[in-house]
Amino acid sequence: MVVELEADSSGIQSSRRVKKFLRHPVFPLVVFILACQVTGEFYPFSAFSMYSNPSSRPMRLYYLADAEGNALPMTTHTGSSPARMTKKFNRHKGDLEDSKKPPPDEEIRARAGNEVLIFLRELSLKRSKKRQLRDSITLVQLSITSKDGEVEEEHKIVARLEAMPEE
Numbered sequence: 001m002v003v004e005l006e007a008d009s010s011g012i013q014s015s016r017r018v019k020k021f022l023r024h025p026v027f028p029l030v031v032f033i034l035a036c037q038v039t040g041e042f043y044p045f046s047a048f049s050m051y052s053n054p055s056s057r058p059m060r061l062y063y064l065a066d067a068e069g070n071a072l073p074m075t076t077h078t079g080s081s082p083a084r085m086t087k088k089f090n091r092h093k094g095d096l097e098d099s100k101k102p103p104p105d106e107e108i109r110a111r112a113g114n115e116v117l118i119f120l121r122e123l124s125l126k127r128s129k130k131r132q133l134r135d136s137i138t139l140v141q142l143s144i145t146s147k148d149g150e151v152e153e154e155h156k157i158v159a160r161l162e163a164m165p166e167e
Helices: 002-023 027-039 074-078 082-097 105-125
Strands: 059-066 137-147 150-161
Touching (some): 002 027, 059 082, 074 082
Antiparallel strands (some): 059 137, 137 150
16 A cells, blocks of 8 residues: 555656646747747748748849939838838739739839839838938849859849939
């Protein structure tokens, strides 16, 4: 009988230890780390599917540039992110492509880009005077492709919005 009580008490102690470990604040972290190791950076677990699910198609990003082609810090000038700008461009482009008589692709891109630039300028005019985009601004498409193990970048002007007249 005494042996059974010792075995029983050690079983109770080990079950208490397990319960205590499961309630410990570190336990969810251990589970999270194990889950991350198992899933890795694969879509849909990665926020950056472009890295986890590469394709043969070029990856297109859009950025704001000044008249000389220098990239502008968009968040500083507009409070909007480059990702939001890319989504807005793609939405405008999709709306134009879905119309009954869609114009040629270059015209679709130019019109969608112009809409985005007008939107960004309006956002900038709501900010402090030194951050306003009054000069000429350009929407540039950056296409990134992989050919023969090399990464290639192509910058292409999509749309341009002329400078605002002086007040």
